[in-house]
Amino acid sequence: MRQSLDGRADTSNSSDIVLSVRDLEVEYRARRGLVKAVNGVSFDLHRGESITLVGESGCGKTTLGLSLVRLLAKQASIRAGQILYRRGETIVDVVELAPAKLRQFRWAECAMVFQGAQNAFNPVLRIWDQVWDTIKAHGAMDKTAARKRALELLGMVQLEPQRVIDAYPHELSGGMRQRVLIAMSLLLDAQVLILDEPTTALDVLTQRTVIDVLRRLKEQLGFAMIFITHDLAVAAELADRVATMYAGRIIEIGPVEEIFYHASHPYSLGLIRAVPTVTGAFADLASIEGSPPDLIDPPSGCKFHPRCPYATQRSKDEEPALIRIGANHFVACHNWETVRADAEAGRVRAASDGHEGGAAAAPVLKVEEPV
Ligand SMILES: Nc1ncnc2c1ncn2[C@@H]1O[C@H](COP(=O)(O)OP(=O)(O)OP(=O)(O)O)[C@@H](O)[C@H]1O
Numbered sequence: 001m002r003q004s005l006d007g008r009a010d011t012s013n014s015s016d017i018v019l020s021v022r023d024l025e026v027e028y029r030a031r032r033g034l035v036k037a038v039n040g041v042s043f044d045l046h047r048g049e050s051i052t053l054v055g056e057s058g059c060g061k062t063t064l065g066l067s068l069v070r071l072l073a074k075q076a077s078i079r080a081g082q083i084l085y086r087r088g089e090t091i092v093d094v095v096e097l098a099p100a101k102l103r104q105f106r107w108a109e110c111a112m113v114f115q116g117a118q119n120a121f122n123p124v125l126r127i128w129d130q131v132w133d134t135i136k137a138h139g140a141m142d143k144t145a146a147r148k149r150a151l152e153l154l155g156m157v158q159l160e161p162q163r164v165i166d167a168y169p170h171e172l173s174g175g176m177r178q179r180v181l182i183a184m185s186l187l188l189d190a191q192v193l194i195l196d197e198p199t200t201a202l203d204v205l206t207q208r209t210v211i212d213v214l215r216r217l218k219e220q221l222g223f224a225m226i227f228i229t230h231d232l233a234v235a236a237e238l239a240d241r242v243a244t245m246y247a248g249r250i251i252e253i254g255p256v257e258e259i260f261y262h263a264s265h266p267y268s269l270g271l272i273r274a275v276p277t278v279t280g281a282f283a284d285l286a287s288i289e290g291s292p293p294d295l296i297d298p299p300s301g302c303k304f305h306p307r308c309p310y311a312t313q314r315s316k317d318e319e320p321a322l323i324r325i326g327a328n329h330f331v332a333c334h335n336w337e338t339v340r341a342d343a344e345a346g347r348v349r350a351a352s353d354g355h356e357g358g359a360a361a362a363p364v365l366k367v368e369e370p371v
């Protein structure tokens with residue numbers, strides 16, 4: 001029996017798991033070499049659950065999302081792993097799906113709103129014409145029934161259905177276009193919705209509307225959601241669980257309160273410290289020092305070690321496995337107990353404080369008093 005990544009029983013047989021990703025590896029062929037954009041990702045998504053995927057730019061969030069619906073760029077390939085999707089008693093591996101089945105899978109089973117898609121509408125086509133063009137190949141619904149459902153969904157995302165459905169994209173604001181996309185992605189009643197940075201580039205009030213709309217839609221329709229963002233404040237609003245990604249791996253995953261109040265990976269802790277208003281636990285607004293690693297030639301051992309204030313020789317030598325540290329909480333760090341203790345006590349370390357693996361080489365760890 002396999003280990004579930006949320007502490008529950010076996011993944012593939014557990015009927016409330018809709019998507020089970022196992023050891024997924026995705027690479028891009030680039031001029032300089034192979035970019036290991038997703039490097040051994042495993043997680044389960046439960047029916048109706050919301051997982052928020054956070055991490056800084058380039059860590060592989062979009063690549064992971066695209067691989068779940070097999071819409072990767074042509075220079076990308078899935079090198080290993082499984083994406084097990086379940087409907088009723090049927091389980092399919094999306095990695096193995098033939099093109100015709102894959103077309104049915106997208107939209108009808110798993111829908112995705114792409115990063116920046118609200119700006120990618122064709123300006124010369126009305127909303128309905130381009131939505132219908134996109135979905136007609138994916139589901140069995142006839143055009144009249146699809147339009148009727150589209151009008152209902154537009155109402156559910158608080159738009160004026162009759163006006164919006166026949167509008168041209170330029171007649172709608174960015175926030176309205178984003179809500180149109182969310183509504184239309186659910187036209188074929190998908191069980192899983194992947195949203196890639198849907199609130200980025202929207203003003204704060206419009207972000208608020210999109211988040212409220214999503215929360216309400218999810219309650220009404222019961223789909224499961226993977227919400228990709230680099231914004232932890234948004235993650236806190238929508239997530240049941242938060243998964244932190246670094247250099248193509250999930251390095252921490254757990255219930256939202258567990259991640260915000262008991263972060264046990266130095267990188268997650270750094271992200272949280274950069275958003276003091278989310279928890280109120282940290283009065284200092286700190287960024288994570290250093291730059292993201294080169295995914296063509298990543299550091300040895302733990303990929304975070306050059307930036308990590310907790311790094312030890314073992315961190316340089318050995319990549320930590322994602323291990324369970326609580327009922328629903330998993331972390332990939334050799335020194336998570338120290339990190340967790342510091343997080344809970346409000347102590348702060350920075351890479352420049354000096355340690356075996358970080359930027360400076362002073363021998364003694366400096367741990368600041370709680371703020
Ligand atoms: N088409 C491509 N060809 C080569 N490398 C790519 C391609 N697309 C992405 N990458 C690389 O793969 C890695 C992961 O990129 P990805 O877009 O998945 O990150 P991300 O976490 O979504 O970043 P962001 O927050 O900026 O959207 C990066 O190093 C990126 O440069």
Ligand code: SF4
Binds near residue numbers: 266308
């Ligand atoms: S303590 Fe070591 S293993 Fe943990 S995140 Fe830092 S470098 Fe990685």
Ligand SMILES: [Mg+2]
Binds near residue numbers: 062115196
């Ligand atoms: Mg992205």
